[in-house]
Amino acid sequence: xxxxxxxxxxxxxxxxxxxxxxxxxxxxxxxxxxxxxxxxxxxxxxxxxxxxxxxxxxxxxxxxxxxxxxxxxxxxxxxxxxxxxxxxxxxxxxxxxxxxxxxxxxxxxxxxxxxxxxxxxxxxxxxxxxxxxxxxxxxxxxxxxxxxxxxxxxxxxxxxxxxxxxxxxxxxxxxxxxxxxxxxxxxxxxxxxxxxxxxxxxxxxxxxxxxxxxxxxxxxxxxxxxxxxxxxxxxxxxxxxxxxxxxxxxxxxxxxxxxxxxxxxxxxxxxxxxxxxxxxxxxxxxxxxxxxxxxxxxxxxxxxxxxxxxxxxxxxxxxxxxxxxxxxxxx
Numbered sequence: 001x002x003x004x005x006x007x008x009x010x011x012x013x014x015x016x017x018x019x020x021x022x023x024x025x026x027x028x029x030x031x032x033x034x035x036x037x038x039x040x041x042x043x044x045x046x047x048x049x050x051x052x053x054x055x056x057x058x059x060x061x062x063x064x065x066x067x068x069x070x071x072x073x074x075x076x077x078x079x080x081x082x083x084x085x086x087x088x089x090x091x092x093x094x095x096x097x098x099x100x101x102x103x104x105x106x107x108x109x110x111x112x113x114x115x116x117x118x119x120x121x122x123x124x125x126x127x128x129x130x131x132x133x134x135x136x137x138x139x140x141x142x143x144x145x146x147x148x149x150x151x152x153x154x155x156x157x158x159x160x161x162x163x164x165x166x167x168x169x170x171x172x173x174x175x176x177x178x179x180x181x182x183x184x185x186x187x188x189x190x191x192x193x194x195x196x197x198x199x200x201x202x203x204x205x206x207x208x209x210x211x212x213x214x215x216x217x218x219x220x221x222x223x224x225x226x227x228x229x230x231x232x233x234x235x236x237x238x239x240x241x242x243x244x245x246x247x248x249x250x251x252x253x254x255x256x257x258x259x260x261x262x263x264x265x266x267x268x269x270x271x272x273x274x275x276x277x278x279x280x281x282x283x284x285x286x287x288x289x290x291x292x293x294x295x296x297x298x299x300x301x302x303x304x305x306x307x308x309x310x311x312x313x314x315x316x317x318x319x320x321x322x323x324x325x326x327x328x329x330x331x
Contacts (some may be wrong), residue, residue, distance in 0.1 A: 062113025
C-alpha cells in the first residue's frame with residue numbers, strides 16, 4: 001500500500017536531523033488489557049506494566065505508552081486510610097466496579113514516542129486496525145470528547161520561524177476546524193479554544209516582527225492557558241521556562257521543542273476518517289509556513305476578512321481560504 005501520510009517540504013531540523021512528531025490518540029470501545037495486547041502486536045513490540053493502568057510497549061522506534069487518561073483512577077489505592085472503611089473492605093470487588101465504570105467513561109490513550117516523520121504510516125496502520133477491532137471515538141456518545149493530538153517538532157527555534165507557523169495557524173484555524181468536523185462533545189469542552197481575538201490582530205499585523213522574549217510575552221499576556229487549539233506552553237517551557245512561569249504555573253506542562261496541536265477529535269470508528277486525513281491537513285499548514293510569499297498573501301487576505309464590511313458579512317472566510325488554497329495548489 002502506498003504511503004497515505006504526506007510529508008512537508010522541510011523534513012529536517014537546522015542541525016540536519018529528521019524532524020519528529022509525537023501523537024496522542026484517545027479512544028474507547030476496547031478494554032485496557034485488550035488495547036495493550038492488540039497494540040503490542042500491531043506495533044511489533046513487547047508490553048510491560050509500569051503502574052496500574054499504565055503500560056509501555058518497546059518498539060524499534062521507541063516506547064509507546066498506553067494508559068487510562070485519568071490520574072485519580074490510575075493512582076487509586078484501596079488501602080488508603082482516607083477512604084471509607086466499607087470501600088476498603090470490599091477490596092478487589094470495589095476495584096472491579098471502579099474499573100468497569102472507568103473504562104466506559106474515561107478515555108484510554110495511546111502516546112507515541114517522538115517519531116521520525118517518515119515513520120508516520122505506523123500510526124495510520126494502527127488506527128485502521130484499532131477501528132476494525134471495535135475502537136470508538138468522539139461520535140459514539142455525547143460525553144466522549146476524545147482527541148487526536150499532534151506534537152510536531154519545529155524546523156528550528158527562531159522567533160521568525162515560530163511567527164510564520166502562528167500566522168499560518170491563525171489564518172487556517174477556521175478552515176482546519178471545518179475540515180476536521182469537530183464533534184459536538186469536543187465543541188462543548190474548553191480544550192480547543194481559539195486564541196484571543198486581540199492577540200490574533202497583533203499576530204497578523206503587517207509589521208509584527210518580535211524577538212523570542214517579546215513573542216512569548218505577547219502570547220502569554222492574551223493566552224495564559226493550555227486549553228488552546230494550538231498550545232504553545234510546552235514549547236515555551238523548553239525555550240524559556242523562567243519567563244513562562246511568570247505567566248503560568250501548571251505542573252502538567254511538559255517541556256519539549258514542539259507545538260501542541262489539540263484541535264482534531266478522534267473519530268476512529270468512522271470508516272471515512274483516517275489518521276492521515278488529520279495529518280495531511282496539518283501538512284498544508286507546514287507548507288504554507290515554509291513559503292513566505294504565499295503566507296504573506298494569505299495573511300493579508302485574512303486581515304481584510306477581519307474588518308467590518310459588506311463583503312465580509314456576506315462571505316465566509318472558510319470558503320475564501322478553501323478557494324485560495326486550491327488556487328495555489330495547497331489543497
